Amino acid sequence: MCNEREALMKKLMQANFVLDDMRLYLDTHPCDEEGIKIFEAARMQRDEFLMEYEAKFGPVLADNGVTNGQWNWIEKPWPWQNEV
């Protein structure tokens, strides 16, 4: 079941992982200019994928939980419920 939702979620996870890893790196290397560039590039990608994912497949953040006037946050499956 390799659908568009899964493919987009994978891209979102990958961009977020760069942020997760670089966040730790920058904590102990706060003056690394190359690291800051990598972090900022990943953040822009993440924002793009997040916006695209939420528009197509529903909220990832509860703050974006209202879709067309409806509380959509609780409607989509929770992440551990992945049906394969």
Add this chain to the structure above:
Amino acid sequence: MWTYEKRLQYPVNIKNPNPKAAKIIMSQLGGPDGELGASMRYLSQRYTMPYKQVTGILTDVGTEELAHLEIVSAILYQLTKNLSIEQIKQSGFDAYFVDHTTGIWPSAASGMPFTSVCFASKGDVITDLHEDMAAEQKARTTYDNILRLVDDPDIIDPIKYLREREIVHYQRFGESLRIAQEHLDSKNFYAINPEFDKC
């Protein structure tokens, strides 16, 4: 303050239930070197940490450990979904099932409930960072042992990811220790405790 993201940090897609594997992987939820203890260790230690880089690492690694807690919980949930009573009895999962059904509850594989005794928050930067480096290695060993005991690629994949993160965290805590030592008198790191003494 924390904000929940409705996604896992790394995907978990387990096709075949396996209560026997769940019994051992449970240790990385609530066991002595599990993800609950890991997150509580770092998030507790950070308040009295005097160096901003180290406070940052404790906050951000502690937060990532909460995401790992969710990954391990997702593994356990998927391993124990749609079990028959026969499967529960044959796998030895019955001892857990009698108290928790298939609810997720943090304990060690041995059945010992989660306890804060499994981690330290000593209020001393040198002591706590050595604790943190050891904790990451202990968690790595536990994941290594899990990898010796399971053969389903759907389980192995996220477990290998979690194991890898322990190594990265160990590296970052090692750098944190170096940063802390650079702040202290290089002739005697142990002369004072910068989390308590005024110097």
